[in-house]
Amino acid sequence: MNKLKNLLLYDASNYIHIVILVVLYYISRTTYIGWVLLVPEVVFLFKKSKNILVYALIIIALINIRIIVNERNSSRIDFPINGKVQEVYDDHFILRSNINYLCYYDHIEELKPGMIIEITGTYIDTDTYNIIHTFDYDLFLKSKNISQVVNVIESTTIKNTFSFYIIKYKINDYINNNFEQQTASFLKLFVLGDNELDDHLYQSTTKLGITHLFAVSGMHIAIIIGFLRNSLKRFNITKESSSYIIIIFLVFLNIITGFKVSIIRASCLVFGITINRRMNLILTRTDILAFIFIIFLLINPYSIYSLGFQLSFLISISIIMGDYLFKDDNQIKSLLKITLLATAISSPITLEVNNEIGLIFLLSNLFFILFVSYIFLPSSYFVIFIPKFSDVYAFIINIFIKATEVFLKINQVVEFNFPTIIHKLLFYFCIYMLIATYKNTKKMILYVILLIAICLGSLYLNYPTNRFVRFLDVFQGDAIHIHDNKCDMLIDTGDYDNYDNLIHYLKGNNTYEIDILLITHFHSDHYGELEDLINNLNIKKIYLNSDYQGITNYQVIDEGYCFECGTSKFQVLSANTSDENENNNSIVLYGLIGGNKYLFTGDIEAEVEREIVDKYNLSIDVLKVAHHGSNTSSIENFINETSGEIAIISVGKNNSYDLPNKNVLKLLETYDYQAFRTDESGSITIYYCEILDLSIIELYQKQKRNRYILWNV
Structure with a gap:
């Protein structure tokens, strides 16, 4: 035991580097930038603290073993x-x-x-x-x-x-049976940590930047522990006895909240600080938090991808490391600084989810944190034991709702996101340097200017290149994003989508306006998200193949129609042939983009392919294969006459139609097409790098590093 204690003391205050190395390892699993940052950290630890490096490598190895074991054990078994x-x-x-x-x-x-x-x-x-x-x-x-x-x-x-979960279940049942629905939803929120609030109220709190108040977290625990300590002190309970009572309470709190990450993290921090004091380990709070972080990942290596996990640890460690910024301030000033720091640190994560931020977050957080801390949270625990005061609690709820309405009226919501990991890392670097140079005014001004430049870069340098064509992986459907300088164009939208993935993709890239939205034909896998896009984005022009009653301000385009998007030029080769088969009414679009010739075919079948070959002398570079690679399309004469290099097949993984058809794939191979499929390669992007005069094909799949292929070099 003494040997372990001495070993811990030897590397005290350095264990945070294990967390840094582990996080960089996770980043390196999905992006090459992770490796760029990982190597210097390894070199630094090799020179300064070999023990920490060895510990980190052992932990990374154990995490990898856990991932492999989890993957093997998660396979499907037969019922029952x-x-x-x-x-x-x-x-x-x-x-x-x-x-x-x-x-x-x-x-x-x-x-x-x-x-x-x-x-x-x-x-x-x-x-x-x-x-x-x-x-x-x-x-x-x-x-x-x-x-x-x-x-x-x-x-x-x-x-x-x-x-143990039966305890939470019984409390939940008790709340449902003794309180009205709205009162019950708030009690479950603050006591059990279950969010059952209506969507409108939750969206309101998101716009005000106070959703963190709706997750039982370290802040709530700090309030409760402070109340307990003051109460126990008044009854002349010793510090040692108070510590045991608080630990027992935290165990109970974990049970009734269903062992939520934020509660476990905060509880473990309290346990760690208590053990540290009892054993005179002189470990820092960041060391203790680092141990907790590692334990979480060893139990479940995927917990790092949980939004609650990320926010809980990131905010906690930031407040601990930056406590000198506000330790001598009064309560209001300290609260404002903590709110500003927590909001800044969490913004790359919360913006990725919400794509917006309310500009009065400081004012709203100041009011609502005080309101929750001194009124809402204590009254929740009080009324759950004494239901007779539920009317008073309902009045408090009403004040809360009215307050959100007042703040919403004066709030200005800004839609914004950091579109790439580079933007995010540069932002965190600036925040870190602002904290580190807190008392150096000149350096702070410099980093504030850099921070503003990063935000402006996120808005105006939001894509890797000025021109690209991206075939989005929308399963068994089509959605193609063409970006040319300041012009953004969508060809089809994919099928109906409850998660609004296409909208999140565009807003995540700070694209809130679509210059041209073209729907090739009216099958749901091509226009399913049309109305959602119209309701959430500013759509300048809508091109359709026929009239549609669901919307207004659109234009039906026919064969021969020409238009431009940036410097890219397009011509309609076929549209609405009045065929009973809607596939053959697809808009077929010929495009000249970045010096390459594209053919976007919708779902046309053999009849229309023959007509196009007869009418036009086509020679293309990139073919969007018709009808997801079905054998009703892609006839040999059409494939031969187009004589392209790249074939893109937009198709769903393990689809029930068994697409793409094997004969179509063989035909493409016969005529020297290099075929890319969204079910195998994810979203497929062709970037045009004008400075280097080359084209790069990017294959994007979640939780994998992007693959890049040079083309037209």
């Missing part, structure tokens, strides 16, 4: 499946077996935590669009330690056993 019910929600529950299952069930009222059950059902695919700035559902599930999603058809109870 036996397991123990953990948490139960309104329409789904978590089943613990050899792995964790997220189970949707129509008769959820039959289940309680602790039940051992046998289920039969069907697996639900959790594939995610391989598009940057979009929600990764598969990774989200892994971060929650869930390996498979199941639609339960039948459930049979084998026996009942005890589970």
